[in-house]
Amino acid sequence: MPAPAAVALPTSPTPLPGDTGHSPKTSFWALTLGSVGIVYGDIGTSPLYALKESLHAAAGGGHAPTRDMVFGVVSLILWALILIVTLKYVLLVMRADNEGEGGTPSLVALAQRVLGQSGGFVIILGMVGIALFYGDAIITPAISVLSAVEGLKLVTPAFEPYVLPLSLAILIGLFAVQSHGTARVATFFGPVTAFWFLVMALGGLSHLADDLSILAAFNPAYGVSFLLNHGTAGLLALGAVFLAVTGAEALYADMGHFGRSPIRAAWFGLILPALALNYLGQGAMLLAHPERMENPFFLLYPSWALLPMVLLATVATVIASQAVITGTFSITQQAMQLGLLPRMRVQRTSETEKGQIYIPRVNWWLLVAVVFLVVLFKSSSALAAAYGIAVTGDMVITATLLFIVAWKAWRWSPMLAAAVIAPFLLIELVFLSANALKLFHGGWVPLTIGAALVTAMWTWRRGSALVAEEIHRRRVPLSNFTRMAESGSVLRAPGMAVFLTGSPGDTPGALMHNVKHNHVLHARNVILHVVTEDLPRVPDAERVTIKPISDVFTCVSVRFGFMELPNLPRALAAAGFDAPALSYFLTRRVLVPSPETGMPVWQDRLYIAMARAATDASRYFRIPADRAVEIGARIDI
Structure with a gap:
């Protein structure tokens, strides 16, 4: 009998255009305030160390900075905020949303969609970008918390022995509360961080009168002159200047949590003015009092306010860490759905906000890595050298992918795309070169982390392709199997069985082995x-497609976006299947390393280890344990 045409079943009303996944009950200003805490926490703590480290690099350690140095460094910081954060990320990169979602995987998906089969190199760029983001996510909590707690030494030197253990205790507490979710955390973090920015602005404003000539730092000529006249010291300072814009990539990665408009409103209404005032205030104070170079941020405030400011800064740095942790969860989920990482358990932390998730395994891996860095480097100054390479590398990758999206997806001419994006790329390559000078002073840390993660992602992608090829090589066409099964004397069991397959034209291994060994076929299969x-979310109306083959066999395709948490029973129930009565049959693959399959044996072993650590398919797809049947199959890889 001829096969009926495939039918896409609507399962619920399609979301309205422009829906970004936020509940209608969540107001614009609530999202704006929440973004202040989650998105801008990282960049909001940069004043703690950015100017100090830049001037230390320029002046050569313990020497007092000259006026030219102060003007030059403050000018470079202001223009880094204007060019990289404001123009590139807030106004340009955030336009490249994939159905409301941001981050490197979203950009990769957009670029791949427009390049098609010729976009293989985009995956490599995406892997490097994701790996560098992880490096940033590991270093940010360590340097942020250390820099704040070190302020206790200004209160009294007696606190110095407690800086390291107190920093570790704060970090462990931060990672321990992640399972409560972004929404609950943002409710507390948003107002506190807004207060932090206001206090920073007041601190800077109170010292502008120390030397009002610092306002001339808005003239970019001061920054350019500083770089031209200070040689290697200028490049070293430039690498430290980049610390002022770390956290800009979190704007894009966390866009799905709050939306583009609230994040932009927060930047122009509060964040940028507060940062500019604080850096200008630090510069004016140092022009009048160069001896305060030891810690210009905390010395903006009177002695009676020092301890409260250290406590507030500590809270602010905990919040700063939250920005990259939240972004890491989003990036990891997207990478899993794009086939770059093995399956891991993902928990929703909000019933209304689709982007708010928690991944336990990633959370605890990050904690172990952060604790290791704190114990290894012991101070924020030592960690500062390790910081810039990860962030600048990630920004260079973003600019490269953005050029492809602007050219192919936005239909800009190649000349226009290059004219707009090349200046940002050039600036970031200069910053990357400056940070490369720190390679042997801590810069090796994010590169080592990145290399390990790229190796793991490439191994997973390549190994998964080899497994798919081996399965396809052994395949039995589904049309041949169905004719044989229906015409033979196989016993029929009552009920409906669901067999998962990676290739809809092939017979699932579990189905073949079930008939071969158990000599039984369900009444309906x-x-x-x-x-x-490569969309963040698939409309429910387009989720399920059903194609009947015969009275016994039906092909069903279920589509999910790369930001969704797959739930097969719910999708099938919405499409009219009696979900509680279904039995799910899955193939449990036993992988064996082989030198003849296309990867070195060490890479085979790495892939097998990752596959064993991956979350079971039944758990990943939310299949009830008492409804899942797994049948083993050996595969050489």
Whole structure:
């Protein structure tokens, strides 16, 4: 009999255009305030160390900075905030949203969609960008918390022995509360961080009168002159200047949590003015009192306010760490859905905000890495050298992918795309070169982390492709199998069975082995193929496609976006299947390393270890344990 045409079943009303996943009950200003805490926490703590480290690099350690140095460094910081954060990220990069979502994987998905089969190199760029973001996510909590707690030494030197253990205790507490979710954390973090920015602005404003000539630092000529006249010291200072814009990539990665407009409103209404005032105030104070070079941020405030400011800064740095932790969860989920990382358990932390998730394994891995860095480097100054390479590298990758998206997806001419994006890329390559001078002073840390993660992602992607090829090589066409099974004397069991397959034209291994070894076929059989689209979310109306083959066999395709948490029973129930009565059959692959399959044996072993650590398919797709049947199959890889 001819196969009926495939039918896409609507399962619920399609979301309205422009829906970014936020509940209508969540007001614009609530999202704006929440973004202040989650998105801008990282860049909001840069004044603690950015100017100090830049001037230390320029002046050569313990020497007092000259007026030219102060003007030059403050000018470079202001223009880094204007060019990189404001123009590039807030106004340009945030336009490249993938159905409301941001981050490197979203940019990769957009670029891949427009390049098609010729976009293989985009995946490599994406892997490097994701790996460098992880490096940033590990270093940010360590340097932020250390820099704040070190302020206790200004209160009294007696606190010095307690800086390290107190920093570790704060970090462990931060990672311990992640399971409560972004929404609950943002409710507290937003107002506190807004207060932090106001206090920073007041601190800077109170010292502008120390030397009002610092306002001339808005003239970029001071920054350019400083770089031209200070040689290697200028480049070293430039690498430290980049500390002022760390956290800009979190704006894009966290866009799905709050939306583009609230993040932009927060930047122009509060964040940029507060940062500019604080850096100008630090510069004016140092022009009048060069001896305060030891810690210009905390010395903006009177002695009676020092301890409260250290406590507030500590809270602010905990919040800063939250920005990259939240972004890491989003990036990891997208990378899993794009096939760059193995499956891991993902928990939703909000019933209304789709982007708010928690990944336990990533959370605890980050904690271990952060604690290791704190114990290894012991101070924020030592960690500062390790910081810039990860961030600048990630920004260079973003600019490269953005050029492809602007050219191919936005339909800009190549000349226009290059004219707009090349200046940002050039600036970031200069920053990257400056940070490369710190390679042997801590810069090796993010590069080592990045290399390890790229190796893992490439191994997972390549190994998964080899497994798919081996399965396809052994394949039995589904059309041949169904004819044989229906015409033979196989016993029929009552009920409906669901067999998952990676290739809808092939017979699932679990179905073949079930008939071969158990000599039984269910009365109705669903061949289920799960597709991950390069969209963040698939409209419910387009979720399920059903194609009947015969009275016994039906092909079903279920589509999910790369930001969604796949739930097969819910999707099938919405499409009219009796979900509680379904039995799910999955293939449990036993992987064996082989030198003849296309990867070195060490890479085979790495892939197998990652596959064993991956979350079971039944758990990942939310299949009830008492409804899942796994049948083993050996595969050489």
